[in-house]
Amino acid sequence: MEAFITRKKRKLDADPGHHLLLNDNQLAPGSNEIASEADDEPTEVKLAILSSLHPSVDQETLLDILLAHDGSVLEASAAFKDGKPRKKGSGVVGSQSSLRFFPRSGLANPELSPKKPKLLSKKGKTLFLFDPIDISEHTPCTVLHNFLPAEEADSLLKELLEESKSFEKITFKLFDNVVESPHTSSFYVGSLDEVNRQKMEYLYSGARLTDVRELTPELSRVKPRVEQAVNREIQERIRTRYPGGKKLKYQPPGPWRPNAAFVNCYNGPQESVGWHSDRLTYLGPRAVIGSLSLGVAREFRVRRVLPRDGDDDPDAQGQISIHLPHNSLLVMHAEMQEEWKHSIAPAQAIDPHPIAGNKRINITYRDYRDELSPSRTPHCRCDLPAILRVVQRKKENFGRYFWMCCGGDSPGEAGCSFFQWAEFDDDGNPMWDGAKGKGT
Ligand SMILES: O=C(O)CCC(=O)C(=O)O
Numbered sequence: 381m382e383a384f385i386t387r388k389k390r391k392l393d394a395d396p397g398h399h400l401l402l403n404d405n406q407l408a409p410g411s412n413e414i415a416s417e418a419d420d421e422p423t424e425v426k427l428a429i430l431s432s433l434h435p436s437v438d439q440e441t442l443l444d445i446l447l448a449h450d451g452s453v454l455e456a457s458a459a460f461k462d463g464k465p466r467k468k469g470s471g472v473v474g475s476q477s478s479l480r481f482f483p484r485s486g487l488a489n490p491e492l493s494p495k496k497p498k499l500l501s502k503k504g505k506t507l508f509l510f511d512p513i514d515i516s517e518h519t520p521c522t523v524l525h526n527f528l529p530a531e532e533a534d535s536l537l538k539e540l541l542e543e544s545k546s547f548e549k550i551t552f553k554l555f556d557n558v559v560e561s562p563h564t565s566s567f568y569v570g571s572l573d574e575v576n577r578q579k580m581e582y583l584y585s586g587a588r589l590t591d592v593r594e595l596t597p598e599l600s601r602v603k604p605r606v607e608q609a610v611n612r613e614i615q616e617r618i619r620t621r622y623p624g625g626k627k628l629k630y631q632p633p634g635p636w637r638p639n640a641a642f643v644n645c646y647n648g649p650q651e652s653v654g655w656h657s658d659r660l661t662y663l664g665p666r667a668v669i670g671s672l673s674l675g676v677a678r679e680f681r682v683r684r685v686l687p688r689d690g691d692d693d694p695d696a697q698g699q700i701s702i703h704l705p706h707n708s709l710l711v712m713h714a715e716m717q718e719e720w721k722h723s724i725a726p727a728q729a730i731d732p733h734p735i736a737g738n739k740r741i742n743i744t745y746r747d748y749r750d751e752l753s754p755s756r757t758p759h760c761r762c763d764l765p766a767i768l769r770v771v772q773r774k775k776e777n778f779g780r781y782f783w784m785c786c787g788g789d790s791p792g793e794a795g796c797s798f799f800q801w802a803e804f805d806d807d808g809n810p811m812w813d814g815a816k817g818k819g820t
């Protein structure tokens with residue numbers, strides 16, 4: 381338990397789905413360890429770190445060099461020291477023929493285990509996947525192309541392009557600077573009551589959301605289609621890929637019911653979202669997310685989280701890029717948030733979309749669980765609702781869930797040292813222990 385308290389990280393944004401985590405000691409300049417730890421961080425944090433190490437180099441060059449070294453701060457920084465930073469060439473979108481004829485890799489093995497999985501791609505290499513069969517074989521995702529009837533996809537896109545005119549970038553404090561999230565977003569829920577509850581009760585990275593809206597007519601119209609497809613894909617995944625054809629431990633057995641949607645807008649090739657897993661606090665363990673992409677095609681990257689200690693080699697990680705064209709539905713399955721990280725990589729070039737121009741709209745439909753609403757979950761000593769996390773890096777207690785204070789998430793706040801193991805039954809229902817949880 382102590383390990384988590386002393387390794388507590390400072391979170392830097394108020395972006396609901398995302399983690400911008402930085403160790404408190406991360407900016408001591410000149411240390412390779414700092415740079416290599418930073419390889420887990422979102423692009424904007426990596427840039428801030430590189431910038432602090434190489435203050436005379438402009439941001440655009442830093443980004444270019446970072447991309448050329450596949451996001452490794454350590455390698456990018458070392459290249460500066462060597463005086464040979466590699467610039468990325470044109471043609472950032474890779475190509476990959478079908479993997480179907482390659483042997484199975486075991487990448488999508490959903491059993492939560494600290495064992496080092498076999499990976500298809502090595503660090504520094506990205507495997508580009510386009511084929512839905514390859515994607516479900518090698519990642520914890522399923523992709524359905526041409527998901528909606530074409531006119532429905534276009535009307536949803538048009539509606540959300542209009543909405544996105546008033547989306548804002550989330551700002552967060554990075555040391556003494558105010559940094560902006562690298563895309564704009566808004567959050568949609570089912571009713572005005574829900575809007576108010578979200579604004580008053582729910583905390584994201586220790587902060588309240590100010591921009592919460594009611595689901596628009598098109599978002600509501602599409603929701604049952606997404607619900608039906610995601611539930612079908614969950615069952616298919618269980619039947620064909622999970623051990624014994626059974627749902628995972630902690631995965632809820634009932635149907636997935638989306639009741640909220642985050643909408644992101646990426647305006648131009650440089651807008652992105654850094655590596656993160658989505659917070660489980662309100663979704664619970666083994667959460668499934670339905671993610672619909674519209675407009676410009678972009679790369680959705682996934683990377684398995686490997687335990688760090690022991691003799692594991694963190695450099696063994698590879699990343700996989702999933703091509704997400706207009707009107708594709710990506711299902712992030714139950715093994716995704718605990719065991720993998722995902723990002724939207726900045727692109728060097730994009731193909732403009734006839735309706736959206738340079739913009740990509742992404743909607744993540746989510747199932748917010750009543751039993752995990754902030755009035756029912758443990759509160760820390762600061763009297764704030766605690767956040768739910770899972771042990772991802774340590775072999776000891778690997779895969780265990782815990783509640784901790786969100787105070788350290790807010791810039792300038794230290795937070796308290798609250799820590800409590802989170803207990804769930806096999807179906808993912810919280811098991812409150814006496815007064816610790818409020819849902820008994
Ligand atoms: O834009 C995407 O496809 C992913 C967005 C995402 O990861 C999030 O909102 O948490």
Ligand SMILES: [Fe+2]
Pocket residue numbers: 397656657658722
């Ligand atoms: Fe996400």
